[in-house]
Amino acid sequence: MLDRREFVRKLLADRKGLAVVSGLGSPTYDVAAGGDHPLNFYLWGAMGAAAMIGLGLALAQPARRVLVLTGDGEALMGLGSLATVGVKQPGNLVVVVLDNQHYGETGMQPSHTRSGIDLVAVAKACKFVDALHVSEIGAASRVRDLVHHGNGPILVQARISNEAAPRVLPTRDGHAVKLRFMEALSKSSGQSIS
Amino acid sequence: MDDITKTALHWPDAIYAQFRRVGIRQVGYVPDAGHSRLIELCVKDPNIHDVVLTTEEEGVGLAAGAALGGQRAALLMQSSGVGNCINMFSLLRNCGFPCLVLITMRGEFAEFNPWQVPMGSITEASLKLCGFLTYRLEEPDDVDDVVGGGCDMAFAGGLQVAIVLSQRLIGRKEWTR
Numbered sequence: 001m002l003d004r005r006e007f008v009r010k011l012l013a014d015r016k017g018l019a020v021v022s023g024l025g026s027p028t029y030d031v032a033a034g035g036d037h038p039l040n041f042y043l044w045g046a047m048g049a050a051a052m053i054g055l056g057l058a059l060a061q062p063a064r065r066v067l068v069l070t071g072d073g074e075a076l077m078g079l080g081s082l083a084t085v086g087v088k089q090p091g092n093l094v095v096v097v098l099d100n101q102h103y104g105e106t107g108m109q110p111s112h113t114r115s116g117i118d119l120v121a122v123a124k125a126c127k128f129v130d131a132l133h134v135s136e137i138g139a140a141s142r143v144r145d146l147v148h149h150g151n152g153p154i155l156v157q158a159r160i161s162n163e164a165a166p167r168v169l170p171t172r173d174g175h176a177v178k179l180r181f182m183e184a185l186s187k188s189s190g191q192s193i194s
Numbered sequence: 195m196d197d198i199t200k201t202a203l204h205w206p207d208a209i210y211a212q213f214r215r216v217g218i219r220q221v222g223y224v225p226d227a228g229h230s231r232l233i234e235l236c237v238k239d240p241n242i243h244d245v246v247l248t249t250e251e252e253g254v255g256l257a258a259g260a261a262l263g264g265q266r267a268a269l270l271m272q273s274s275g276v277g278n279c280i281n282m283f284s285l286l287r288n289c290g291f292p293c294l295v296l297i298t299m300r301g302e303f304a305e306f307n308p309w310q311v312p313m314g315s316i317t318e319a320s321l322k323l324c325g326f327l328t329y330r331l332e333e334p335d336d337v338d339d340v341v342g343g344g345c346d347m348a349f350a351g352g353l354q355v356a357i358v359l360s361q362r363l364i365g366r367k368e369w370t371r
Binding site: 019021041043044045046047048049050051052053054055056057058059060061078080081083084087088174175177178181182185186 | 219220243245246247248249251252253254255256257258259260261262263264265267281282284285288289290291
C-alpha cells in the first residue's frame with residue numbers, strides 16, 4: 001500500500017503547467033502538503049463535484065493537463081460524473097482516486113470500495129481510455145507520466161494505507177483560491193480572464 | 195433586433211441568441227422536454243461544449259470548472275433538478291462563481307402529475323435561499339430582455355442568476371400515450 005503523502009508528492013513533482021483540483025478532506029491536505037501552488041483548486045465541500053470541476057476546466061483549457069486528486073468517498077458520491085466524463089472524452093483529464101477504503105474525515109467508517117466496489121471497472125465501463133489500480137510506490141513515476149502525457153480520460157485508483165497523515169490545511173477562502181488560480185492561468189496561457 | 199423579429203422568435207431561440215451574445219461556451223443539461231429546442235440549438239453549435247449530465251448537481255461543478263478555465267457556462271434544468279443541486283450551490287457562493295441557470299417549471303400551471311408539485315412549489319424559494327437572484331418569465335415577449343439582463347448580471351457581475359420559465363410559458367405537457 002502507498003503512503004499518501006509520498007505518492008502525491010511524487011505525482012506533483014516538477015508539475016509544469018499542471019492544474020490540480022483536490023477533493024475535500026485528506027486529498028486537499030495531501031495536495032497542500034505536496035506544495036501550495038496557484039494552480040491548486042482546493043475543495044473543502046461540494047462533495048462529489050471534483051471530477052465535474054475537472055471536466056469543466058479540461059474543456060475550457062484543452063491544451064493544459066488537468067488532474068483531479070480525490071478520495072474514494074468523494075469519487076463514490078460523484079459516480080455518475082464518471083459517465084458524464086466518459087461521454088465528453090476529455091483527452092487532458094486524469095482522475096486519481098486516493099483509496100483508503102474509508103471515510104477518514106468522519107471517523108474511518110468503511111466505504112463501498114472496502115466491499116470491493118471497483119472504481120477502475122466503473123471507469124472502464126464509462127469509456128475512460130485507461131483505468132488502472134496501483135498500490136506500490138514504484139508506480140508513482142508511471143502515474144505521473146500518465147498525468148502529464150496520457151491520452152485521457154484516465155482514472156487511477158491508488159490504494160493508500162489508511163494511516164492518518166498530519167493535517168496540512170490550505171486556506172478555506174474559496175474566493176481567494178479561485179482568483180489566484182484564474183490569475184495564474186491567464187498569466188501562463190496568455191488568455192484574459194472573462 | 196426589431197420588434198417584429200423579436201416576437202417572431204420562438205422563446206428558446208431568444209435564449210440561444212443571448213447565449214451567443216455573451217459567449218456561452220459550455221452548457222450542462224439533463225434532457226428535458228421544455229428545454230428540448232434550446233438543447234438542440236446548443237448541441238448543433240460548434241462553439242458550445244454541450245455536456246449531458248446524469249444529475250443536475252454535476253452541472254454546478256461543470257460551471258465552476260468552466261469559470262476557473264475562463265469560459266462561461268449555462269445550466270438547463272427542470273424545477274425538480276434544483277432540489278438535486280442544493281448542497282452543490284455552496285460551491286458557487288463560497289467562491290463567487292458566476293452562474294446562469296435556466297429552469298423549466300413543473301408542478302404548477304396545468305400539471306397533470308402531482309409528484310412534480312412538492313419540488314415545483316418550493317423551487318423559487320429554494321433558489322433564493324441558496325443565494326440566487328431569481329427572475330420569473332410568463333410571457334414569450336419578455337424572454338429576450340430578461341435572459342439578456344440575467345446574463346449580464348451573472349457574467350459581468352459574477353453573480354448566481356436563475357431564470358424561472360413558468361409552466362404557462364412552456365405550455366402544457368402532452369400526455370397522449
